[in-house]
Amino acid sequence: MKREDTVDYQIKACWHAISRMYNSEAAQHDFTMAIGHVLLTIDVEQGTPATRIGPLVGLESRSLTRMLRTLEEDGLIYRETNSKDKRFVNVFLTPKGKEKREIARRTVREFNFMIRENVPSEKLQVFFEVVQQITKVVEQRRSLQSADLPEPLLETDIPD
DSSP, X not given: OOGGGSHHHHHHHHHHHHHHHHHHHHHTTTOOXXXXXXXXXXXXXXXXXXXXXXXXXXXXXXXXHHHHHHHHHTTSEXXXXXXXXTXXXXXXXXXXXXXXXXXXXXXXXXXXXXXXXXSOHHHXXXXXXXXXXXXXXXXXXXXXXXXXXXXXXXXXXXXX
């Protein structure tokens, strides 16, 4: 089996193409795709608890802390301690952060519009179903105890 024939290769290649496109657009506005994703998770009116942002964008707490510090230094966000519970910190967008968020939002919407214009809705529906099923299989596999997992496959173990 060629690597191009594997599901994971196709998903990774597709995501890398999307990522490069998003980063190219974001770079024109002096930010990155990762920053755009974080800005999109922050509620414009209410702010968002810092602890909710990491899981939504797939960042570990250490990386999230670094990212939030950078966003704060760049004037895109500010943090406020929750008045009801001092243990929690809410993250809010500054006017500059709202501008960058809008650029990210517009870019995501334009991309999705392009896809919907070029891929028939029936095929998109099947795509969504397949991706959801793949995610389910991955989650099921992860939930198995490691003792029950087969040895990982080496590239040489994949039949042609």
